[in-house]
Amino acid sequence: MAAFPYYDSPAIDALNSQAVTLLKLFGEKGYAREEPSVLQPAEIFLDRSGEEIRRRTFTLMDPSGRELCLRPDLTIPICRQAVQEGRKFPARIAYNGLVFRHQPGEPHRPTQFFQAGVELLGLEDKAVGETEILTLTIEALRAAGLNDFSLRIGDLALFGALVDALALPTQWRARLKRHFWRAGYVETLLYWLGHGDGKAKLPGTRAEIEALLDARADAPMAGRSREEIIARAMDRAAEAAALHLDPAVADAIAKLLDISGPADDSLARIRELLKTAGINLDPQLAAMDARLATLKTLGVDPARVQFTAHFGRNMEYYTGFVFELWARDKEGPVQIAGGGRYDSMMEMLGAKKTVSAIGVALRTERVLAAKTFAGGA
Amino acid sequence: MLTLAIPSKGRLKDNCNAWFASAGVTMEQTVGARGYRASFAGFPDVEVMLLSAGEIASSLLAGDIHLGITGEDLLREEAPELTGRMHLIKPLGFGFADVVVAVSGYWIDVSTMADLDDVCAAYAATHRRRLRVATKYAQLTRSFFAQARISDYRIVPSAGATEGAPAAGTAEVIVDITTTGATLKDNGLKILDDGVILKSQAQLAASLTADWGADVRTSCEALLSKLDPASPLYAMLAKQLP
Secondary structure, eight states: OOSSOOOOHHHHHHHHHHHHHHHHHHHHTTOEEOOOOSEEEHHHHHHHHHHHHHHTSOEEEOTTSOEEEEOSOSHHHHHHHHHHHTOOSSEEEEEEEEEEOOOTTOTTSOSEEEEEEEEEEOOSOHHHHHHHHHHHHHHHHHHTTOOOOEEEEEEHHHHHHHHHTSOOOHHHHHHHHHTTTSTTHHHHHHHHHHHOOOOOOOOOSHHHHHHHHHHTTTSOOTTOOHHHHHHHHHHHHHHHHHOOOOHHHHHHHHHHHHOEEEHHHHHHHHHHHHHHHTOOOHHHHHHHHHHHHHHHHTTOOGGGEEEETTOOOSSTTOOSEEEEEEEEETTEEEEEEEEEEOTTHHHHTTOSSOOOEEEEEEEHHHHHHHHHHHHHO | OEEEEEESSHHHHHHHHHHHHHTTOOEEESSOTTOSEEEETTEEEEEEEEEOHHHHHHHHHHTSOSEEEEEHHHHHHHOSOOTTTEEEEEEOSOSOEEEEEEEETTOTTOOSHHHHHHHHHHHHHHHSSOEEEEESOHHHHHHHHHHTTOOSEEEEEOOSOGGGHHHHTSOSEEEEEESSSHHHHHTTEEEEEEEEEEEEOEEEEEESSSOOOHHHHHHHHHHHHHHOTTSOHHHHHHHHOO
């Protein structure tokens, strides 16, 4: 597809009629359509999504010098609106519209494309919410006329629970969770855990640390309180002493992270590994079983559901179950939809308490291309 | 006409002139002593332009000039991917400076990028906003932080006096250029152990997107072999030219 797509008459008609079909289905399931503005204040995207999204976001200045951006997704503005209005939960919201992404180094990829999707906010029962969104995703693709697709699933909470079950210093737990989705780096972290990370040793007592700080009283605090620094310095000294992971456990984690394949088979291998390592993750595994059962009920061939332990999403806000749907167009495999759970977003946007959230976005142009390809092949 | 831009003022300009002189190339300022155009004695087909160091980088990228001398930091900031856009002909052995990540000396618990990663994440959780990095090197910062696997931060563009940002409260961390580290130290800042982003020096660079006609190539070959007879500078450049 071109960097600056031009939709001719048949193309835009086909997209519009597909959108009508999808929004009708969403509406029947209780998801009313909403439409945030294309132009958004930049801070919410830049502050919430980090530099990776910033790199891909088109930003501009308004004449008064305020930084604006073209929305790189619809999830964040929809969630922000829900927070600001103090919406009643659960809230079910649908959307269909253009999003804009700079594609550095990939000049053939489009800088704008359509997304149709739904957000389910504030439904307490997570399993029910996941079933609802998975079901709606599959129904939407079928309603759009696409029956030939496969799934890739993962769960960031599974890895989080695994790390929590290990005897590790707090900062290392946080670090492993934070970097879960970066292939390769987690292995480096595991290596450091076994062999030390080569950091300079710091004195560990509070008095020693305070003396060090007093000697540097001229340097700026730079946004962190004295207590914040003391607490982390003490943690760091303590973890240097405690930094040792049983090689058998490190080995089990590395093997677990490597698991990828048909979901049923992968989960069986995970259960086996956890048993050997003596770690109990039954609630997380039961949740994954329930999702697979949902897909079976929907008539999705289990052989086409892939579980990848290392699977995270590069939009940095997912917190739990994540999924992608793939199909083929004339160029090869394409991702046609993606979604998952993002339970920390609403609070980051100012909600007073944690609001559970899950959603999905369909790449409608790709859905159409995949349908055309399947029909013509 | 081959166009070559050199810095219009400061130590970089003096160093350039000294380098030309040592190669036996004399510069003649054409439009008065304060003019912004010049020529080389014996090279009538070479036009020398005096521009600011930053302008030289952007003019090379835009293909407005053929050759330019400026800091590698500015070239890499202007064009994160040099391939197909610019060719670095020769490092010139002056204008040395490092682009570095620096934090307050008060942060005794932070000495590496891995520490900074922890602090960025903790800061975002505690303060409900991302830690700010003040810099005029947004591109270099972005790719270096990505390599260090840090994502919980945001860049605050800085036009000047970046080293004052942590004390002024406009940013918590800075990425800036330093030669001796004295200015950083005066501001209570320290460089992270693995926080050197780029060891920069002045570079003679060519734009690959400029218009390289046959006569321009001939002039360029003549000039480069005069400036450095011992190295096949032109042959290396010619391989890159479209």
